[in-house]
Amino acid sequence: MSLMLGLLLGLFCTVCIFLLRLLLVVNSGPNCKPGGKGSVCVLVVAGSGGHTTEILRLMGSLSPSYKPRHYVIADTDRMSEEKIRAFESAKENAASGSKYTVHRIPRSREVLQSWSSSLKSTLNALLYSVPLVFRLQPDVRPWRH
Numbered sequence: 001m002s003l004m005l006g007l008l009l010g011l012f013c014t015v016c017i018f019l020l021r022l023l024l025v026v027n028s029g030p031n032c033k034p035g036g037k038g039s040v041c042v043l044v045v046a047g048s049g050g051h052t053t054e055i056l057r058l059m060g061s062l063s064p065s066y067k068p069r070h071y072v073i074a075d076t077d078r079m080s081e082e083k084i085r086a087f088e089s090a091k092e093n094a095a096s097g098s099k100y101t102v103h104r105i106p107r108s109r110e111v112l113q114s115w116s117s118s119l120k121s122t123l124n125a126l127l128y129s130v131p132l133v134f135r136l137q138p139d140v141r142p143w144r145h
Contacts, residue, residue, distance in 0.1 A: 043138035
């Protein structure tokens with residue numbers, strides 16, 4: 001019985017925190033104008049396959065204020081790099097001053113790789129990706145006035 005009560009209390013607290021956060025985001029919406037105080041540094045993690053196409057479609061809808069753009073791809077992913085370069089070269093023709101970089105990190109898990117061996121490769125990918133995020137310092141905080 002006490003386990004059930006604890007779960008219900010935890011669920012209630014989670015819902016309350018979610019609703020409070022939602023209220024804060026909705027109320028600050030008109031004041032949050034990316035690019036209003038300069039450019040916005042973006043870090044994009046592109047997956048292989050159709051995921052790169054999806055993320056590039058989203059990137060195409062962003063204003064020119066979102067620069068520099070840093071793309072992170074797996075070191076074995078050649079197709080995503082080609083798609084990113086084609087997307088960015090088309091963007092450069094449309095607007096001058098387009099700035100982007102492509103960063104490669106070790107793949108966390110290969111297709112058909114066993115779960116037990118993926119632990120080592122995932123830790124290796126983390127060793128590359130965490131310092132990269134701290135070095136690039138993308139804008140992830142909400143705008144403060």
